[in-house]
Amino acid sequence: MKVLAVSGSLRAGSHNTELLRAAAEAAPAGVEVELWEGIGGLPLYDQDLEASAPPEPVRRLREDWAAADAIVFATPEYNGSVPGGLKNAVDWGSRPRLAAPLTNKLVAVVGASPGQFGALWAQADLRKILGVAGARVVGDELPVTRAHEKFDAEGRLLDEELRGRLRLLLETLAAEASPALAA
Numbered sequence: 001m002k003v004l005a006v007s008g009s010l011r012a013g014s015h016n017t018e019l020l021r022a023a024a025e026a027a028p029a030g031v032e033v034e035l036w037e038g039i040g041g042l043p044l045y046d047q048d049l050e051a052s053a054p055p056e057p058v059r060r061l062r063e064d065w066a067a068a069d070a071i072v073f074a075t076p077e078y079n080g081s082v083p084g085g086l087k088n089a090v091d092w093g094s095r096p097r098l099a100a101p102l103t104n105k106l107v108a109v110v111g112a113s114p115g116q117f118g119a120l121w122a123q124a125d126l127r128k129i130l131g132v133a134g135a136r137v138v139g140d141e142l143p144v145t146r147a148h149e150k151f152d153a154e155g156r157l158l159d160e161e162l163r164g165r166l167r168l169l170l171e172t173l174a175a176e177a178s179p180a181l182a183a
């Protein structure tokens with residue numbers, strides 16, 4: 001099973017991207033997690049660009065997101081919600097309405113912040129907009145609080161309990177993707 005990992009942060013030292021790298025390392029057998037880094041290259045959503053020849057970054061989003069069995073999003077919280085770049089990507093992923101890559105797509109949401117709440121508001125908003133976009137949101141929020149203390153200088157996860165929760169989330173996605181196999 002192929003899971004794309006989409007970070008809502010473009011920052012080189014992003015804790016959310018570190019979280020997704022840790023998820024890739026914690027993945028159970030049969031689950032391959034691949035970081036998708038196309039958010040920063042997307043144009044601002046414009047309905048006029050939806051025509052037959054979309055810009056290359058949009059074409060790539062459509063192709064890659066459609067081909068994935070599931071997508072895990074890691075969102076920072078900016079001013080109490082989802083960063084604009086991530087919202088923009090979700091908007092692109094929700095169109096064209098009848099052939100959108102997010103339609104019925106299995107998705108999960110995690111989030112990290114240096115504060116006490118672990119991007120909880122952003123995760124709640126992201127779950128909402130993914131649901132409105134037609135995705136199937138599975139699992140619960142996974143708030144990573146005090147994220148600056150959870151990784152070492154090389155970005156490796158230091159928290160074993162969190163590693164277990166990431167693995168469990170991926171197992172939940174895998175079970176949703178292949179209920180017969182999980183039974």
Ligand SMILES: Cc1cc2nc3c(=O)[nH]c(=O)nc-3n(C[C@H](O)[C@H](O)[C@H](O)COP(=O)(O)O)c2cc1C
Binds near residue numbers: 015078
């Ligand atoms: C524009 C901006 C707004 C922010 N707003 C919030 C916020 O509302 N709540 C919060 O917990 N952290 C907020 N932060 C701090 C981010 O959580 C912090 O920068 C975090 O490390 C960003 O995620 P990243 O490490 O993946 O880049 C904000 C940061 C920026 C740059």
